[in-house]
Structure formats: C-alpha cells, structure tokens
Amino acid sequence: MLLKKKPNVASQAFRNAANAVQRSDNWLGDYYRRMKAKGGNKYAMVATANKLATIYYKMVLNKIEFNPLELTAYQQKYKQAKITYLERKLNELKKDVA
8 A cells, every 4th residue: 555645844845945045145045046057946946945954954953043154255165166176177187188
C-alpha cells in the first residue's frame, strides 16, 4: 500500500519566502537572481529556500539574531570567489597544455 505524499508545511513556507525575496534589493534577492540565471526559476526557489531554512535553523539552534550582509559586501565576496575559481582553472589549463 502506497501512502500519498503530503506537502511539508515548513518547506512550503520557505519556498514562499524564497519566491517573495526574488525582487528584493538585498543579498538574498541577488542570490535568488544568480541561481535563476544558473538553473531556472524552480532551481532558484529551492536553492534560496534551502538557504533560508539553514539561516533559520542556525538562528534557532544558536539562539542568535540574524545579521544580514550588505549587498555590496556580498557582491564583492562573490566576485572575489569567482576570480579565485577562474584563476585556479586557468592554472590547471596551463598545466595541461605544457
């Protein structure tokens, strides 16, 4: 006998919150838009909902307030990570050619 799969109320709430964040002018909105460009709307919603759930879990577990990042600081951090990744890939390609 198969049981009908019921939607989880918590996951629905996090997905709704992620969907609401897509046009906001903060770092979570920027994250949502990057994920949407990477994998589409559903991918972005699930990824952002996962990030929101992780933030919520850490807040409840450690009993701390949410301290959001500034948008410019988040974008700078992302750009630096991308530069580091591309430099590492370039060095790997140089080793393959040589």
